[in-house]
Amino acid sequence: MRTLPKLIANLPLAMVMGAAVAEENTFNLNIPAQPLAAAIEAVSKQTGLQPFYADGALVGKQSPALKGSYSKREAVEKLLAQSGLDYTFTGDNTVAVKAPAAKSAQKAKTEEPVVLDTLTIKAQKANVDQPFGSYLDPSKIALARTATSDTAQMLNGTPGVSFSGGGGISSRPVIHGMADDRLRVQVDGMNLISACANHMNPALSYVAPSSVLSAQVLAGITPVSMGGDSIGGTIRVNSADPEFAEDGKAPLIKGQASTFYRTNGDARGGNISASIANEHAELKYTGSTVQARNYKAGGNFTTQNTKNGSDVVGSSAYKSENQSLSLALRNDDHLAVIKVGQQNIPYQAFPNVRMDMTGDDSWFANVFTKSQFQWGNLETRAYHEDARHKMNFLADKMTTPTRNMPMDTHGVNQGLSVKANIDMTDKHLLTVGSEYQRYRLDDWWDPAPGSMMMGPGTFWNINAGKRDRIDLFTEWEGRWTQQWLTQLGARVGVVEMSAGNVKDYKDSTVAQRAEATAVNGQNKKQTDVNIDWTALARYTFNDMQTYELGAARKTRSPNLYERFAWSRGAMAMFMNNWVGDGNGYVGDINLKPEVAHTVSATANWHDAKQEDWEAKVTPFYTHVENYIDARLCQPGNGVTCASPSSGFNLLQLANFDAHLFGVDVSGSKLLVDTAKYGSLTGKTVLNYVRGRNNDTGGNLYQQMPFNATVALEHKRGGWSNTIETQIASSKTDVQAVRLEPKTAGYALLNLRSSYTWKHLRIDGGIDNLLDKNYALPLGGTYIGERSVAGTAVPGMGRSFNVGMTINY
Ligand SMILES: [Cu+2]
Known part of the structure; x- marks a missing residue:
């Protein structure tokens, strides 16, 4: 036809x-x-x-x-x-x-x-060439699966991206100095939320690296259709698209099994997937498991360990299991995918949190449809996610044999979205959409048997927390000529938050009850009306130069903990800490949403055929109104904050004026390309970011010092080899009020190799070849055994990694 x-x-x-x-x-x-x-x-x-x-x-x-x-x-x-x-x-x-x-x-x-x-190029919602967007190289994703079990770390080496450390499978990506809830992180289109006062289960921790097939990072200006309730960028991670049999052909039966081992921390795991499909339906199962002991640094870094050696990062062990089942159906113009999944994390210790994860059971159902029409296409999504999370102390933090403090969280997260891409003309595409998210959270701490302090009642940190959001957006993309592309979008969101009455352990003691009573007497309803807009333009000067310019206003409402963590009791405050600095926190119901005004540009130069060399520079500047930062705890609700305790501060969240700026530079050059020796390509990424609190004049927390990656990649036939060095300068721009440790500069050397036969792939590598002893600039404060301030969490020492994958 x-x-x-x-x-x-x-x-x-x-x-x-x-x-x-x-x-x-x-x-x-x-x-x-x-x-x-x-x-x-x-x-x-x-x-x-x-x-x-x-x-x-x-x-x-x-x-x-x-x-x-x-x-x-x-x-x-x-x-x-x-x-x-x-x-x-x-x-x-x-x-x-x-x-x-x-x-x-x-x-x-x-x-x-x-x-x-x-x-002519028809106006298309360009998946690959979204301005300021980058897709992860699939070969890099494949290599990362053997090297890490932390899905966020698969983004390592992406311009503008760094990592805030947590548990072994729970680090949080940072884009241009903004982390955690400031980013929109989507897993198969679901907006997942950390159901934990320590954010032990960030969005990317819900998916295993083996299930990640593609990842897109929008570092800079995110179009409104891909953002919402975030100010710092978007990360979209997707599992494999369904595969159907060709018309009239035999059913497609596929499977994959892989296993890996890493010497440092004795980390081992594997995954399997199996699918069967005809031309209209695909049924697929995936399962994965991983476990690791504490990892070792490159040398002694602490004098505080008593249960582990001085070079062992206490509280870094973990075990996790993931499973999913999906059914995909299609006909000529319609596709529907129904996926259910389950995650069980029996334990995950945290070297920078006072508690450990002692059980995390979550499940989700995610239904996606896509239909083609004459006018364009329509996408809908509905998801339900239920996360049951438990914390207590694992072995390394058992300073006394009976130490016990149960903490429980239950989050229910439901979302609905609909998006229509309408071809207005050949050159103009209109996208309209709506998103609804309904979130409920309970966070309670049962009495610890025999404890005077933690009992006799149940402490309610957040009771019946509610955070509902409805957004409407529209976006217009014009491809005027071969040279000019513009994208304009606006988004309106309403966020409604509330929480029920709280209680503390000592329901009957007068002093404590006064605080809970004062909190319960407050109006706990907050409604935010958030307005975002984005304007982007790309100018393709010729086949060697492309320039992008963008400006945006983006808004994020506070999360439930930021507004409703209520207690000024020191112990309760230390339990609310999702930044890994060991300090104690109390929230503020009256926090305003953060509003970011960002301008950014990208210049991209390359040879005409884009085969030889490329250079890309992305400077950015963001001014944030009502940036949520910390200050020393002030009296409130009739309670005066305790003095700083064991070297740590007790802090209170507040709105500040802040700005961040920096630049990402990346480049590549084909050095050798011969049939005999294969190709050799040099690649580099450099990142610089600086964040300042304009009200205090101090630095923002967890801003990555200047860092660079330089890699040589060799490819020949089924062989792929990489030698990579990661360099970071010393971190001296630390945040004083959070007692952020300074870290020294370092250089690491990593080797990675893979060989692919028909149905077999072998991976091998050595991370931190020189066994460099270094501190993670954004790893937080080491409290893996005892809560003592001043030491940064170290990075991993040398590790030999091997992996094997079989496809059939
Ligand atoms: Cu937790």
């Missing part, structure tokens, strides 16, 4: 191609059969080709294996041959991929005078 217009459309192209073919470069490709999106991404990485396609247009499509010498055009032709998709080269390096127009539209078109409209 699409043959005729396509043929007509491609005639001039074919003639041009005929002339160009002789000069066209070919590439040695070895890309296994896989989901089409990943295959296109792989071709893009290896050839410099820039694909444009509608968000989700490739969902459910499978690509054949690509092995041998191909030009860009030949590679695309072969990848898309079975997909039913049309494509158009709009330049030497750009290809537009799209679904063929619906039958009736096609018919109407053939009656019109023939217009070669397929030769």
